[in-house]
Amino acid sequence: DIQMTQSPSSLSASVGDRVTITCRASQSISSYLNWYQQKPGKAPKLLIYAASSLQSGVPSRFSGSGSGTDFTLTISSLQPEDFATYYCQQSYSTPRSFTFGPGTKVDIK
């Protein structure tokens, strides 16, 4: 089974800050990595797919990078609506099986 970890588990930041969240896979998953944003009481929302492709409609301040086992989600200038929990998810497993990271909560400093 592929295990996913995220760091940090939580962070406090201010509006305008550059925020970086890291996701690590227990084995190489190439670029089979997606990022989601979840706000309280809401379903997750896709932000980034295939490690670095921005989902349509998602602001360009969000970006993803990485390949293999180490991945990064960056918010270039944190906005008030970005305070949420962020999850990574791998889709590399064969047979098909999907795993999420434990999440990173971004709150107001």
Added chain:
Amino acid sequence: QVQLQESGPGLVKPSGTLSLTCAVSGGSISSSNWWSWVRQPPGKGLEWIGEIYHSGSTNYNPSLKSRVTISVDKSKNQFSLKLSSVTAADTAVYYCARVRDIVVVVAAHNWFDPWGQGTLVTVSS
């Protein structure tokens, strides 16, 4: 635009069977997509439960496989989840979601989009 809506009992007794349905609108469940269930215990992270293709092919999370059945009803454009022998640990918000299979560069990638709004199922006597 595809939309998904979960429905089912919000309370299930321990040792019973949890049953939920996901209605798909704005698109056909027989399109070239897999359809998934994901759950989230209160205050915790996301766990993939399993998925189904319109042909009836399924894939399940190995940790839940012995208790999970996912089925599809093409005539009603919906798919369903059954989870047997439930305990308090199965208390969670259950989401249904479409699994996109898209070729990016030269490889097929999968992600969940869109999601239903989620429904809370509590296991309690």
